[in-house]
Amino acid sequence: MILELAGLAAGYGAKTVISDVSFALEPGQILALLGHNGAGKTTTLKTVMGLIAARAGEVRFDGTPLGRLPVAARVALGLRLLPEGRGIFPDLSVAENIDVVAARLAGRGAMFAPADLYRLLPVLDERRATRAGSMSGGQQQMLAFALAILGTPRCLMLDEPSIGLAPNLVERLFAQVRDVCRAHGVAAVLVEQNVAAAMALADRVVIMNNGQIVFDGTPEEARAQNVWHYF
Ligand SMILES: Nc1ncnc2c1ncn2[C@@H]1O[C@H](COP(=O)(O)OP(=O)(O)OP(=O)(O)O)[C@@H](O)[C@H]1O
Ligand SMILES: [Mg+2]
Known part of the structure; x- marks a missing residue:
């Protein structure tokens, strides 16, 4: 297993909002983490x-x-988060965004160097000199995805990566997620509001409700068990 959560609980201030969260995934696997707004x-x-x-x-x-290992050390291990609401530098150009992250993460022998990203995502290649914050929401989302995979990711966590993307771009992004996972053995946790598309891509489906896991199984099992009332 590349990533295992065992009985995880967390919250904010006095409020514990997730409890007893457990799931695991293997290299190359895609796990869709689903649930309504506020589920955790x-x-x-x-x-x-x-x-x-x-x-x-x-x-x-x-x-x-991982204990109390700081974020930067987790990133260096290959754990990556594409945060909800992007996580790019809006005042830098596309190329500067990529170079800043590459300077830390994409050394010799990296799985994804800047040139690989430009080949994978031509939309960024065409806009290398564009200020990131002036691009469309969908273009910014593609840049955020690029930054998440730079270097040598081993487990990607993508928090609603399809937000703001036109349907054809969602398809392309998901195809790229699949390629990154299948061809390079990278695992992915995909949080999505687009339930049907996420289930079509995933090997495993985990559904949260009120901070707890209420379903863990294959997409076939999820469809057969009529889990739609959770959304
Ligand atoms: N920074 C915060 N401070 C206090 N409470 C928070 C904070 N962030 C989230 N919460 C609360 O924790 C609960 C879970 O929120 P979380 O953002 O994890 O849900 P989510 O499943 O990602 O929802 P969404 O689909 O809307 O993104 C909610 O009740 C939310 O109000
Ligand atoms: Mg969320």
Whole structure:
């Protein structure tokens, strides 16, 4: 298992908003993490990334408990988060965004160097000199995805990556996620409002409700068990 969550609990202030969250995924697997607004999906990803502290349970990466390891160290291990609401530098150009992150993460032998990103995402190649914040929402989202995979990712966590993308771009982004995972053995946790599209892409489906996991199974099982009332 590349990523394992075991009995994870986390929250804000006095409020614990997720509890007893457990799931695991293997290299190359895509897991769709679904649930209605406020279910605790983003909180789960932030806890795994180390942005907020776990109150109980643990996260294991490649078999090793992460404990209180800081975010930067988790990134260096290959754990990556595409945050809800992007996570790009709006005042830098596309190329500057990529170069800033590449300077830290994409050394010799990296899985994805800047040239690989420009080949994978021509929309960015055409806009290297454009100020990131002046691009359309969808173009910014593609840049955020590029920054998430730069270097050598081993487990991607994508928090609503399709927000603001036109349907044909969603298809292309999902195809790229699949290629990154299948061809390079990268695991992915995909949080999506687009339930049908996420289920079509995923090997596993985990559904959260009120901070807890209420379903964990294959997309076929999810369809057969009529889980739609959770959305
Ligand atoms: N920074 C915060 N401070 C206090 N409470 C928060 C904070 N962020 C989230 N919450 C609360 O935690 C709960 C879970 O929120 P979370 O953002 O994890 O849900 P989500 O499943 O990602 O929802 P969405 O689909 O709307 O993105 C909600 O009740 C929310 O109000
Ligand atoms: Mg969220």
